[in-house]
Amino acid sequence: MNILQQLNDIFTPERVLTDEDSLQNYGKDWTQVYTPDPLAIVFPTSTEEVQALVKMANEEGVALVPSGGRTGLCGGAVAMNKEIVVSFDRMNKILDFNSIDRSVVCQPGVITQQLQNFAEENNLFYPVDFGSSGSSQLGGNISTNAGGIKVVRYGLTRNWVLGLKVVTGAGEVLDLNHGLVKNATGYDFRHLFIGAEGTLGFITEATMRLTNIPKNLTVFVLGVTDIPALMQVFETFQNTIELSAFEFFSEDTLSLMVNDKGYARPFDTEAPYYALIEFEVDHESKEESALQAFEACAEEGWVVDGVMSQSLQQAKDLWRLREDISETISAYTPYKNDLSVNISKVPEYLDKVEQAVNQNYSEFKVLWYGHIGDGNLHLNILKPDSMEVSEFFEQCSKVNPDIFEVTKKMNGSVSAEHGIGIIKKNYLKYSRSKEEVELMASVKKIFDPKGIINPGKIF
């Protein structure tokens, strides 16, 4: 029996798509640089169907690619070689909720924002948040260990996963950790699947943890004189008050937001860099503490001006200056890199990366923004108007080895929160040793002996 017939048997025909539009749409993610060419798109509705599919794929030797919200930036969900794309669009239900455990059992196709809203309806909070939370799916978040803008207080997605049901590449169903808080019974495979970019098997259910809603989140935007000063500001605030975000962006980035989006500057004074600091003001003494930290930073000359939100609306407006950057600069065909180092090394690292870019291509404009609070910098190189797109990307990729060499020397990460996928495969060696990569391949072989699950991704 041919493969399409078998798919129709497993899924019923209306959940097997082979039309060109669907193949193009479901075969790619936000990277856009790869040409999709899957065999079919299927839409399972249960763990059993996923298991049947994996067993069939093992017998037929056909590859499967997991597909969530397809908001990835590294090609982790791209299908270019007649694979079957497994979309979780129809496994998008919240199955269970317990207010004592503060746990929510979700299907992998639940949208991040759907979980955030569900939590809020139950007077609780799901704290992982980032630009694509309106379309990214939970299965994808877990598979890339998504981070975002509140990591400094709440950690990454990993912190919020109490349990996972998975179908391994061998077709076995594993029920990992049963939603327990404490469970010291051997290797915790849950953490192996988190961040594995779907290369070990499919997540078909996830039990997520919720927490209390933060009260009166307040935003402080500060103009900062340089990057070393930014680090001092970070340390000062960190030691004064519990932060829920500590973001930054450069003046170049802000100008672009002001010019292109028409957003108001936070204050008139211009500064080379801006810090956006968020914290909970559950009592007015917190506001006083934040103001004292600000004054201390101003006295030291690290900070030239600042504004603190006095309302929810003002806080939202200030956040837009940071949150809308990625979307706004997409008009400039940016070449993106998602990097991290130890927080304390940020000034030296930023300097060296800028040198590497400027030495080779002084005509390129570099925009910096990101999450200082966790050492994660988004480097964006903007395309000069005069240059063709293909030429620009080729030139940029030539700078990569220089950037990654600096990253390696400083024990940083070539992908802080976007994953490796296809786009960074060749650069994995700058962050992981030869031995580690070999061990990864061996571990994959255990969970996916025939190599049918998302082959060619990561390594």
Next chain:
Amino acid sequence: MNILQQLNDIFTPERVLTDEDSLQNYGKDWTQVYTPDPLAIVFPTSTEEVQALVKMANEEGVALVPSGGRTGLCGGAVAMNKEIVVSFDRMNKILDFNSIDRSVVCQPGVITQQLQNFAEENNLFYPVDFGSSGSSQLGGNISTNAGGIKVVRYGLTRNWVLGLKVVTGAGEVLDLNHGLVKNATGYDFRHLFIGAEGTLGFITEATMRLTNIPKNLTVFVLGVTDIPALMQVFETFQNTIELSAFEFFSEDTLSLMVNDKGYARPFDTEAPYYALIEFEVDHESKEESALQAFEACAEEGWVVDGVMSQSLQQAKDLWRLREDISETISAYTPYKNDLSVNISKVPEYLDKVEQAVNQNYSEFKVLWYGHIGDGNLHLNILKPDSMEVSEFFEQCSKVNPDIFEVTKKMNGSVSAEHGIGIIKKNYLKYSRSKEEVELMASVKKIFDPKGIINPGKIF
């Protein structure tokens, strides 16, 4: 060349012990039920020495057993078969500290309390805390993913590990995660080593994360009418205030503390169960919130009396009622079980386990205490005076399958935070599926192909 000669070459003779006292001492942990019989005890001082030892062990086919503070309760560090015990007593230095990163690079032999004190000296806080923190070592904490009394706010040891340097069973040195907060570059092997009970390799360096010191920790002890009421109290407080601990103990347990230790009762009213609740009072409004929660619980009839600490000393005194239980009941030769279920299932679970014990052995006295806030219950069966120790332990181990059958049915854990070691090997199947255990064995084979690192532990 024989093995002892080779050990002398690697370590210099004064760091190789073979006298009977040392063999007995370093060959066992707190379980005490196994007869130690190691070949030698060695004391490495560097990663290189550990690597040389592992290479030698691979060539000679001799087994190695990691040894930390030997405070384990499951035999994870016991050597009974002429193994070489690798003690980390001499790798007990704090190597580096960074106040911006809030990271501390530790050797594995650093004592938990040493790290806690170091943090405090730097105006920071290492939040993992438990009874044996004065003698347990960090390498052991990480290898068992130690939990303790503050998990409800701070999570387990896993949360605080930024990086690990390990020597695998194959003798490879891996530098895992480089102390980064965000690093999405393939499988995170750091999390595989955490909780692996030293079966994949040796941890030779750990980068730990610190946090802000909590302000004015305050303790509330409440008398509670029954276990379902205890859960309501938990939910009420959890929704009102950020908890740093939510512990419980039974009246039987409290009586024993009062009679044996001469501790004062928290208040005169007797109750079947007591909740010990800890939270940060960084502003007096928090105290008011806690009192309101207490009043709400009293109105519902869940709580019969309560006392809130008014000083640090009073908070300490109240904590002793809970923290000193384990040591105090050790005089009664208790048979211990460290169990967990989803928090919301605690009432049903506790009932069923008690039934299982009573049905078989109604003369046994059962003491309950533990960490309600994370679903972790310590079940202690006390030896009747009339019964011989060996007879008692044999009888108890016969109750185990009944207890673990209930645990399995309710998707709980047969070892919440103590690990599997030797003592629970036969019960692993009640918490992990056959497929999972087989995958564990395959993963071990990758990291330790000759099976020389802590063989016979976990599975």
